[in-house]
Amino acid sequence: MKYRILGATETHAPDGTPVPLGGARLRSLLAALALRPGREVAAGALVDEVWGGEPPRDAAAALQALVGRLRKALGHEALASGPGGYRLVAERGDVDLYRFEDLLGEGSAALDAHSYTKAAEVLRSALGLWRGPALADLPEATAEARHAEDLRHTAVRRRVEADLGAGRAAALVPELRGLTAAHPYDERLHGLLLRALRADGRPADALAAYEDLRRTLAEHLGTDPGHELRALHAELLRETTGPAPAPAATPLPETPLAPTT
Structure with a gap:
């Protein structure tokens, strides 16, 4: 069986046929178990996560009734069943969250x-496993869900x-414009936008993007861009201004020819 918890x-x-699961509580229970494939989860922890x-x-x-319904479905x-809880009989690779982590690595x-x-190909495959928020069927956000979302952001970068x-x-460039708008304080994303603009032959746009970021950080966080971005900004300035042109030579005044004798 394959389990998907990156979304609903x-x-x-095994042949790829979807297995009907039923109601929200049943999906919550399966999500909580699939988060720890092959490991026993205490009954109290399952109650906390499902309800x-x-x-x-x-x-x-x-919980026992819900487990019975899940067994009927799967x-x-x-x-x-174990001494203090329940265990999903599955391997790590049977759960999309852990396939995603392996592909990210x-x-x-x-x-x-x-x-x-x-x-790019492998990371695109990893991101393709996502269908929505991680562990979307659990009623409350968990540390594991937040960690998965952080890894998703890392994979995008x-x-x-x-x-x-x-x-x-x-x-x-268009994708990075959207990403930096959604994550205005992520300096690594802004650095990638600047590099993409420079590689696309648009250094002036890259300088304007840096100025937008500098203003945003100053107004909302009271800080300046970090060392890496400042160094990139200095490179862009050197590329756009170039060395100062040498001063033009001043022509010497013409000296009249002496009269011949």
């Missing part, structure tokens, strides 16, 4: 090795770096 919780049979801050009066009985062998390694085309290294600067 889904299950697929959030509003557990039922007889939480233990409600097959009895998919869910094991593979793509980052390719990027660090300057294999830009391969890195790394994929942009790979595409930039592969020479796709012109196509990246």
